[in-house]
Amino acid sequence: MALPTYASPLERAWYYTYLVICGVVFLFLIAPILIVIPLSFNAEPYFTFTPKMLTLDPEGYSLRWYDTLLTLGHPTPDAVRDSSWWSTVWERATWVQAAKNSFWVGLWATVLATTLGTIAALGLSRPEMPYRRLIMALLISPMIVPIIIIAVGMSFFFAKACVAPDSAIGAIFGVFLSDKGCLANSYLGVIVAHAVLGIPFVIITVTATLTGFDQSLIRAAHSLGANPRTTFFKVIMPLILPGIISGALFAFVTSFDEVVAVLFIAGPAQQTIPRQMFNGIREAISPAILSVATILVIVSVLLLAMVELLRRRSERLRGVTPR
Amino acid sequence: MAEATQELLTTADGRPLKAALAAAQSRAKRRAFFLVLPLLLFIILTFLVPIGYMLKRSFEHDGFASSAPALVAWFGENRGFDPADPPEEAYAALVEDLARMQVEKTTGMAGTRINYSVPGSISMFKKGAREAKNLTPPFRDSLIAIDPEWASPALWRGMASASHVYTTEFYLVASDMKLNDHGWARGEDKERIYLYLFFKTFVISGIITVLCLLLAFPVSHLLATLPMAKSSLLMIFVLLPFWTSLLVRTSAWIALLQEQGVVNDLLVGLGLVSDEGRLTMMYNMTGTIVAMTHVLLPFMILPLYSVMRVIPPSYARAARSLGATSWTTFRRVYMPQTLPGIAAGSLLVFILAVGYYITPALVGGADGQLISNLISFHMNKSNWSLAAAIAGMLLAAILALYWLYDRLIGIDRLKLG
Structure with a gap:
């Protein structure tokens, strides 16, 4: 101005x-x-x-x-x-272990949230979707409900969500669960919790991309003889990919930054970077925390640059389609 | 005539068009729903069910009911007993249970349950259980000889109520109610910690929301009115904090604001503050408010910006050309158009602030704690039902605000970055 x-x-x-x-x-x-x-x-x-x-x-x-x-x-x-x-650093150093845990938990939570979220967003953006408003409110709510409430609920429930290690389910999922076969104190528990927290971001970004998406393109693909799978991978996916990727990045950052659920449902083995930082700030605060912080700032600069590039690409792509 | 038209409207294979359309529509509905179904099931299993389970826990505690079978049976048969003067058989059942608790080591569990509504009873239970097997009839007198409080009507009311596994007591306790000799009543003023903390949480969240709005308004306006190239560049200042780890931002504020921190050093260096008079800005309410305002500011700027971006500048120019002063133009023409953004940003910031945990836990010290921290405190003390009840009350408040947000703004208009 x-x-x-x-x-x-x-x-x-x-x-x-x-x-x-x-x-x-x-x-x-x-x-x-x-x-x-x-x-x-x-x-x-x-x-x-x-x-x-x-x-x-x-x-x-x-x-x-x-x-x-x-x-x-x-x-x-x-x-x-x-x-x-x-190699001992790689195997034993506390911060390196925390970084590895954060990375793997973040990766699987992102895969879970993005896959489920993208498919659901496709359904939600169809005009025929019944109960859209209600379902949307439910799917966004993990972002609105205080994390402490989610963490308390999960810590109660995951402690009870157990399978017997010698049962059929236990044989398949046992390795992902805790020693007692429970979701509490297990990697799977943390991954599931982080996926829940990441889902609203995926839903929001992907549905936002889909609002500019011309639904008649799907009908066009069908009329030209494409089956639903081909339609998805050849027509829908390339157009909404920027939205999916930025949703995935949001989900990853949410997991990478999350500490409350980890504090409540994870065991000592699932030490992540935020948890290590949280304990570090609470106990003896040393500039080592700031060196981790610096590394994380650099990571977030890179992520931000990536999201910005995607957003511009998405706007360019959407500029081509009518509306 | 009407009948003739209806007969005409059929599909190629002769079905009525109306039915065919309905079938096609319901097929499309089902298809859309099946796409959402996997995620819906996932969220129900991993989000709704745990929260429902937590709410169930808030109504449930079997600490006393499971460890005092004789007394539970007696209460079951004598529902209308007078808590001011229970008969000897009730005392006999109590002594029997106390002796059993000592053997089965359930005294702590049972005492804790009563302790929620009648503070101080846990030590009575421990002492009573230790002595129980040496007590002789009449049990009423021998128990009173240990502690006269065993005849307290409040205690008997508490035990009668705790003999049920399901109870609303934790919600009463979380509303600062206490059980006295005549029933449930408001606790004394200085004991009203829970509602006070709820009130404080809402007031602090309100302050943070107002601060965010005051800081966000000029900045969003600048971003919305600058040419795209410049505003994209300045937007980095908003988006970088948004993408930076919360713990990074919190530790940065500790580095800045603590007594030996950068801001205090700067103030001392400039001679504004003496070395002894360093300001305490961290580990108290100030720390919580400053750090949370910083953390939540992008959530105010982004919705404000997206509303301001689409306000046509010609309206303000028209107002000016019609003789309005710049203040009137702002107040009567510009500001009303930004209201949707103000509402969206303020509600979002307020909702997020009310449930905040990490920042107050790390920088709040003693007086900067919010309701989430109290829930965490009771979780760590294994007061699970009480923690769940406080969480249930917080959840009710949040859901009311969420409903309001959906009503005023619509959740499908929530945008990120």
Whole structure:
């Protein structure tokens, strides 16, 4: 909004105040995220800039907090860093284990949420869908209902959701469940919980993409002799793919960032990065947390860039179709 | 004439057109529904059923009912007994049960159940159970000799009520009600922690919503009125926090606001605050409000922005050309058009704030805790039914707000980024 030429001096003053206010809000939004990056290179165990850091003295900066990410939980942190040392890091280091857990849980939760969510979104966007409003409200509700309520409900229910290890179901699913054959304290339990939390995001993004989708294309494909599978993979999928991928990214980030459900339903084996951070902040807070935070900020910058590219591609694609 | 037209309207294979259409429509309906069905079943099994199970737990506690069979049987036969003066046989049943609890080690379970409605009874149960096998008739007098509270009408009311597995007591306890000698009544003012915390949670959520609105309004306006290229660039400032881990943002605020943190160092460095007078902005209510406002701000900016984006600037120009001052133009022409965005953003932020857990748990200290943290506290103390009852009350409040959101804005208009 440029200032019109007829603006009075008072309006001019207000306009510049307004710009300053906006600047302050942008600063408020971004400063906390940017501040963790230099702080994570602190040479001292403080959460603030030391005088040495302020004078840009190289001695004030170090990679020691990044190093603790590798050595925490390592049986011989000070040994020579040969290949066996590094393989121990891969097998034993606490943060590396947490990262692996977060990644796998996030991946499977995303696959589950995206598959089920995309198919459901296709049904929801059809004009004939019965009870659409009610079902939509139910499917979005994991995003609205406080996570603590979901976590409490799941912790009660998953402790009871058990199969006998020697039964037929136990033989198939036993490896995914806890030692007692329950969903509680198991990877499957955490994956299911995270999938539930990711589903609203998939539904929202995919139905949003489908609102610009020309339903007559489906009829056209059918009339040209395509079966439903071909229609989906050759006609629908390429057009809504940006929506699916950004929904999947949302689902992945939701899982990757989720800590409350993990705290309530996971066992000690399912240590994830957010849980490790949560415990770290609660107990002895050290700049090691900030070095993890820095890595996560870089990850989110990459994800954001990806989503933006997808969104633009989707808008371009939709620009071609009528409506 | 009408009959003739109806006969004409048939499909190629001779079926009435109306029936054929209905069949085709219901087939299409079924097809759409079958696409949604797998997810619906998944959500029912992993989301609705657990929450239903939690609600069932909020009405259920068998700690006393399962460990005091003699007394449960006596209560079953004597429904109209006078809690102010139970007969000797009731005391005999009680002593029998106390002796059994000591053997079966269920005293804690039973005492805990009574303790919810009659605080302090758990220690009485422990002491009574230890002595039970040495007690001699008349049991009434020998129990009173241990602790006169054994004759308290409140205790007998509590035990009679706890002899049922299903109860609404946890909702009463979560509404700060206490069992006294005459029945359920409001607890004393200083004991009213639950409703007070609900009230506080709503007030803090309201404050956060207003702060978010005040911060979001100018920014959304700027983003909506700038040329697309510039606003896309500035949008990063909104979307990056949105995509950044909540724990990253929370730990960043700890780094910024704690007593030895960046903001305090800056203030001391500028000489605005003395070294001893460092501000306490973390581990209290201020910390919770600041960090949560930051976390929830994008949820206000995004809906506001999407509404402001489509407001035609010509309306404001028309108002100005008709002689309105810039303030009048804003108040009478621009602002009313942003109301849908304000409603959507405010409700969303408020709903999310009311149920917030992580940020208050990490930066709230003692006085910045919200209702979610209390649920977690009772879960950790194994007060499952009470935790479930508080969660049930929170859920009711959230569902009411969700219904309002659907009514005013419509959930299918919820957008992300």
